[in-house]
Amino acid sequence: MKKFYSCLLAFLVNSYSYAGSPLTLDMFNAYQAQCFEQTQRVEQNVAPETLSVRGCNMLLRNTWTSRYNQSAAYLNRGIVFQYKGMHSEAIRDFVRAIKREPNNYSAHLALGQIFLTQENYVKSVYHFERALSIDDSDLRLKSKREYVLQLLKDNTNYMAYLDNSRAK
Numbered sequence: 001m002k003k004f005y006s007c008l009l010a011f012l013v014n015s016y017s018y019a020g021s022p023l024t025l026d027m028f029n030a031y032q033a034q035c036f037e038q039t040q041r042v043e044q045n046v047a048p049e050t051l052s053v054r055g056c057n058m059l060l061r062n063t064w065t066s067r068y069n070q071s072a073a074y075l076n077r078g079i080v081f082q083y084k085g086m087h088s089e090a091i092r093d094f095v096r097a098i099k100r101e102p103n104n105y106s107a108h109l110a111l112g113q114i115f116l117t118q119e120n121y122v123k124s125v126y127h128f129e130r131a132l133s134i135d136d137s138d139l140r141l142k143s144k145r146e147y148v149l150q151l152l153k154d155n156t157n158y159m160a161y162l163d164n165s166r167a168k
């Protein structure tokens with residue numbers, strides 16, 4: 001009976017079809033590797049036009065991708081979009097990553113950084129604080145949060161930040 005279930009599982013995994021072609025576990029792993037590789041290339045400062053989100057897209061199209069892997073794929077694709085200067089797409093993907101994994105430290109950190117560059121200090125501080133509530137050991141993030149809080153104090157948005165903090 002155990003052998004039957006093993007064979008059934010292997011059949012189901014290997015015969016799942018997307019767009020007419022079989023999707024195997026090997027293909028899934030290859031797409032996952034492609035998706036992660038693009039983020040590594042961002043860290044190497046490659047030319048933005050050489051980056052691709054195909055591996056992430058293929059992972060996200062599969063119905064059997066776990067929530068954790070979906071969150072990672074959205075995060076990686078968002079990082080590529082951010083690097084390419086496609087900030088609205090990056091924000092969308094980081095939000096999707098957080099919806100799948102609310103305690104996704106890296107997605108909160110990335111959103112805080114994008115909002116900081118857009119001078120949306122209230123949202124920036126919010127996401128930096130969420131990231132610090134997940135992992136409070138990042139000293140650079142703590143100082144960055146303090147920097148943004150100082151910008152808020154020097155800005156009229158500080159009152160909006162205080163009102164939002166009190167409402168929670």
